[in-house]
Amino acid sequence: MKLPSRSKSYMIPEYSVTGDLLSYLTCNLQYRYQNKGTLPPSKPVQRWFGEFIHGVIEEAYIQWEQNNMHFPWDWKKDIRPIEDLIDLRLQVRGLYPFDEDLFFSIHNQSDEELTIDDLNEHDHKKLASARAEKAINIWGKDLFPLIDASEHLIKGIRDMPNYDENTSRSNYYGINGVVDVSSSVKINKTLEQSNFDNYNNRIIEYLKKDENFQKRIAKFDKDDEYEILIDYKGMKRPPEKVNNPKVENKWETHEQQILTYSWLRSEQKSSKPIIAGIIFYLNELVPSKEDLILIKDELNNGLTDIGYEYDKDIELINSWQEDDKAPELSDNFKIDRSIRIINVDEYEREKALLKFDSVVSNIEESLIKEMKGCKIQDAWKGDSDERTCSACDFKTFCKNNSVKTKDFKIP
Numbered sequence: 001m002k003l004p005s006r007s008k009s010y011m012i013p014e015y016s017v018t019g020d021l022l023s024y025l026t027c028n029l030q031y032r033y034q035n036k037g038t039l040p041p042s043k044p045v046q047r048w049f050g051e052f053i054h055g056v057i058e059e060a061y062i063q064w065e066q067n068n069m070h071f072p073w074d075w076k077k078d079i080r081p082i083e084d085l086i087d088l089r090l091q092v093r094g095l096y097p098f099d100e101d102l103f104f105s106i107h108n109q110s111d112e113e114l115t116i117d118d119l120n121e122h123d124h125k126k127l128a129s130a131r132a133e134k135a136i137n138i139w140g141k142d143l144f145p146l147i148d149a150s151e152h153l154i155k156g157i158r159d160m161p162n163y164d165e166n167t168s169r170s171n172y173y174g175i176n177g178v179v180d181v182s183s184s185v186k187i188n189k190t191l192e193q194s195n196f197d198n199y200n201n202r203i204i205e206y207l208k209k210d211e212n213f214q215k216r217i218a219k220f221d222k223d224d225e226y227e228i229l230i231d232y233k234g235m236k237r238p239p240e241k242v243n244n245p246k247v248e249n250k251w252e253t254h255e256q257q258i259l260t261y262s263w264l265r266s267e268q269k270s271s272k273p274i275i276a277g278i279i280f281y282l283n284e285l286v287p288s289k290e291d292l293i294l295i296k297d298e299l300n301n302g303l304t305d306i307g308y309e310y311d312k313d314i315e316l317i318n319s320w321q322e323d324d325k326a327p328e329l330s331d332n333f334k335i336d337r338s339i340r341i342i343n344v345d346e347y348e349r350e351k352a353l354l355k356f357d358s359v360v361s362n363i364e365e366s367l368i369k370e371m372k373g374c375k376i377q378d379a380w381k382g383d384s385d386e387r388t389c390s391a392c393d394f395k396t397f398c399k400n401n402s403v404k405t406k407d408f409k410i411p
Contacts, residue, residue, distance in 0.1 A: 012157070012170050015360055017177035017260050024359055025248045028366070029382030033394055036367075040094075041393055048095040049128060050234040052102075053282055054180065055086035056132045057140075057232060058151055064144050071141040075133045083132055101128040127288060134285035135232070138335060142202045143230070146183040153178050154264040158353070161361040167368055173360055179261050181230035203339075207276065212343040216275045226273045229261050232280040236291045237337050239303040247385040254279055255342050259352035262344045277342040284338035287329075289322060295337075296320070306337045 015021070024031045033039045041047070059082045063069060073079055080103075087102060103126055155176045163171050207213050207228075220226065231254075238250035258277030265271050283291055296317050298304040307314065316327035369379040382400040389395050 012172050012174050013360075013364070014174035014176060015356075015363070017175065017257050017356075020363070021260075021356060021359055022253060022257070024363060025253055027382060027384040027388055027392070028362070029377065029380045029398060029400075030384070030388070030392055030394060031363075032366070032376060032380045039393075041391075048090060048097050049101070051090060051095065052083075052086055052097070052128060053132060053135065053232065053234040054151075055089065056082055057135060057180075059086060060136050060140060061144050061147060061150055064140065072137040073133075073140075075129070079133050079136060080129070083129060097128060100126060102126055103129060127286065130286045131234075131282055135280075135282045138285060138331075139203075139280060139338075142204075143181065145201070146203060146228075146230075147181050149182045150180065151178055152182050154261065154268065156264045156267045158357065160364070161357040162365075169364065169368070173364075175260065175264060175356065177257075177261050177264055179229050179265065180232055182265065183228045183230060202335075203278065206339055206341060210276075210341045210343070213276055213341060216343060220273070224273075226275045227265065227271060229258060229265065229274060229277045230280070231258065231261070231277065232282055234282055236283040236287060236294060237281040237304065237306065237340065239294075239298045240305045241303045243303075244385055246383060254340075255348075256352040256355055258342045259344060259349040260356055263349055263353060274344050276344055279340045279342065281338050281340065285334050287326070287334075289326065292317065292320065292326060293322065307333060310336075 019035060020031075023035055034041060056079075060073075060079070063078075063082070069078070083102065087097070090096070153176065155174060157172050157174050160168055160171050160173050162168075165171075217226065233254070235250075238254065240251050242249045242251075258279065262274040262277065265274055287295065295304070295307070299307055299314060299317065310330065310333045313327075313329050313333040316329060320327045366379045370376060377399055382394075382398045384392075389398075392398070
C-alpha cells in the first residue's frame with residue numbers, strides 16, 4: 001500500500017505595524033539584523049523609554065479606575081511607585097535606562113534599605129520621571145475618562161502583494177498591532193456637551209476645533225457613537241516636511257500607522273465607525289536639549305506645523321544656546337505641540353494599506369533572495385540618515401552607512 005506523503009506546512013507570515021512597518025522604513029538592513037536576525041541593539045534607550053512611558057500610563061489608568069483618584073497626582077506618593085514597578089518589569093527583559101533618565105529602582109539596592117522618602121527633588125527632575133509626571137497630570141485627567149479599552153490587540157489578514165505560486169511563501173499575510181487606547185464617544189456629547197464629568201475635557205475641545213473632524217461627525221446622527229483611536233509616543237513631534245530623502249518621514253508614517261489601526265479595528269465585529277485618531281508626542285511636554293535643537297531648526301525653516309503663533313516661546317528658543325539652561329516655555333506651546341489629530345478618511349486609509357502592502361512585498365522579496373543564497377547585504381538595502389547610522393551597531397561593516405568608520409579599530 002502506498003502511503004501519501006505529508007503535505008508541506010502552511011504558515012501565513014505576520015507583520016506588526018510598529019515592529020515591522022516602522023522598523024523597516026527606518027533602515028532595511030537594520031530591520032533584518034534586529035527583527036529577523038534577533039540581534040537586539042546594544043543600547044536600546046529609545047525602546048526603553050517608549051515601553052516605560054506606555055507602561056506608566058497604562059498602570060496609572062488602572063490605579064485611577066480602581067481607586068477613583070483625583071488630579072493632580074503627587075510625584076513621590078502616586079507616580080514614583082508606578083515608575084519603580086515598570087522599571088523593574090523592563091529590567092527583567094534586559095532594558096535599562098541611562099542614569100540621568102530615571103532614579104534607580106528602590107527595590108534593587110543591596111547596600112541599604114531605601115524607601116520612597118529617600119527620593120528628592122533632583123530625582124523628580126530626571127528626564128523620564130519628569131515626562132511621566134507631566135503626561136499623567138496634563139493629559140491623564142482628560143484621557144482616562146474617555147478610555148473604553150487600553151492596550152487592545154487587533155489583527156487582520158490581507159492578500160499577499162505580487163503573489164507568485166512558485167516563489168511566494170504564502171498567498172496571504174497577517175497584520176497585527178496594539179492600540180494604546182480606544183474610546184467610544186457619542187456625537188451629542190462632542191457637539192453639545194461643553195462639560196464632561198464636571199470639568200472641560202481638553203481632548204474634546206481640541207476635537208471640536210478641528211474642521212475636518214467636524215465635517216466627519218456632521219454625517220452622523222447625534223445619538224450615534226463613533227470610535228477614536230489614541231496612541232502615545234515617547235518622542236518629539238516630527239517635522240511635517242523632510243528635506244533629506246534618506247530620512248524617514250515619521251509624520252507620514254505615524255499617519256499610516258493610525259489609518260492601518262483603524263482598518264484593523266473596523267474588521268472586528270464589535271467596532272463602531274472610526275473617524276479619528278489622536279497621537280500624543282509626550283517628549284514635547286518636557287523637551288530635552290536635543291529636542292530643543294531640532295524644534296529650533298524646524299521652526300526657523302518652516303518644517304513644523306505648530307508653534308508659530310507663540311512669539312514669546314519662539315523668541316526664547318531662538319535666543320537659547322546649547323550650553324544654556326533649557327528655556328521656560330509656556331504650557332500652551334508645549335501642550336499644543338504634544339497632540340495631533342488624524343482624521344480617518346477611507347481614501348487615505350486605502351493608500352496607507354497599499355503602502356503597507358508595498359513594505360511587505362519588499363520584505364518578502366528580500367527574504368526570498370536570501371533563502372536562495374543571496375548575501376544579506378545584497379538582499380537588504382542598508383541606507384539611512386546619518387543620525388540613524390551613528391547609533392547603529394552594524395555601521396562598522398555596513399557598506400552603505402552614512403557615517404565614516406575608516407578610523408574604527410578593534411581593541
